[in-house]
Amino acid sequence: MDNDNVGRSSRAFLKRLLRIRSGRFGLLLVLVLVLLSLLAPLVVPFPPLEMNRGDEFAPPSARYIFGTDQFGRDIFSRVLYGGRISLLVGFGSIGVAALIGVGSGLLAGYLLGMVDTAVMRLWDVLLAFPNIFLGIAVVAVLGPGSLVSALAIAIMNMPHFSRIARAAVIAEKQKEYVEASRAIGASSGRIVIMSILPNTIPPLLAQIATAIPRAILLEASLSFLGLGTQPPRPSWGNMLEDSREFLRRAPWYGLFPGLALFLLVLGLIFLSNAIRDLLDPTRQNIE
């Protein structure tokens, strides 16, 4: 497909997405939260680390719309900045997972044999660890931090992408058009990238759409456990962890970071359901 074609078909896709109610709702929620986070430096009334002496535990008001924390820091500003971490880790880790997962899956599925066995066994081992425990294991080695938690989330998502790509290669390899490309002398690399890869795109997109909200939840969980983003840098997870001590004095502290996280994840889930329905012709009639 040339660029013009890609542009046209993605515009058509967006149009169909907006026709689904959950697609519209999800896209709206996600766009608002993404924009607010991206534009945080322009939007926030206070720098996220600024402590306003004398205003500790101020309840929500016109000055501090989400209230302040135990150091008098503006929770609204911190929530917007925290969103940047969530989005960065969520999208970044899934991007890396998709890249490495698909690469290894294509390789395993095309070459089969030893390479295939080795790659798939590696994924089996990773899948033997329930998600959060794999994250904990990675942090045990590398120490806590945003980057480490992103890496951990990328690692635990690789097997899924790899399996999808592998299955697609094995299915497509048998087909006539691949036979034909080989007959006219196309190299293996060219066949995989030009002929087989495009066919894996729908299931991969669906996988990406489901994986991102989970990645964002996991980043928040790891930060909540003290293993991800470290204070004073705000993330939704570490703010909620911090709030636990002060639930009686400052209930708003436990409310708003979680609400932001919940709305973002909910928006992404609605969006991913709509995308999956569009990509899977057998599910078209569900809406």
Place this chain on the structure above:
Amino acid sequence: MLRRVIELLPVLFLASIAVFLLLHLAPGDPSYFIAGRDATPEVREAVRQRMGLDKPLHVQYLIWLGDILQGNLGDSALSGHPVSELILARLPATLHLTVAGFIVTILLSLLAGIPGALRPNSKMDHVLSTYSAVAFGIPVFWLGILFILLFSVRLRWLPPSGYVGFLEDPLRSLRFLLMPAFTLGIANSGVLSRFIKFSVLETLQQDYIRTARSKGLAERVVIRRHALRNALIPVVTVAALMVGRLLGGAVVIEVVFAWPGLGRLLLEGINNRDYPVVQATLLFVVLIFVIVNLITDFLYVYLDPRVQLHRR
């Protein structure tokens, strides 16, 4: 079936290598991690000798694995207590939480999954679908915090944190258990209720349901005896796979409600760089997870005689 068990061995073997390597991939001298930060040079030397830390890595692994297979999980670097004792001390609290969470998950999922499938596109269906989406998207620790804000801070009905063993004082134990179990159960019912709904929907479209209806069976009988029975078979597998999610969720919930379980033990281990505790706990979790997966497979074959493990 035996083949399925044997297939798991390499996975367990490789997972044990991964857990073993944690200690060696972490920057620093492993003898510190095992003997503790305050250990004298003599003590560290003794550890080095016993664990063979001066020997090649594969020899060290075999020594470590040999110890573990004999039930010796090592001693905590922090307290010096045998790790196996620490795990056994924390296990009841985690079991308590995950079993209760599992029961709540199943109940809520059936309640939220089946009615929507029996009357698709009804008002009930929309309400329950929204519940599923919200339950799936809500961060489990935030749900716990919301519960504490509502039931402890505002209404003062339930204690915000703590744990009492069930056998010590069943009633008080229940008061502590209620919020954590429901937090865990609600969070997990999001996925399971959706799965149940689609499974029932699909079953209702099968030919044998049409046959059952056309031979004049009451709708109640069709649904109970024919539809639900068959629809719930795949649900068993998914429900068992939930155990992994439950264990993961339990770690987070143990932190929210200050619940003294395995998850907290593991986190304390990480924070104190107490590697023997971290390694043993991780290995233990993987073992449970793998065994549960195995049981799931067997259960599936048992419930649905058409399935054979090796003809997939």
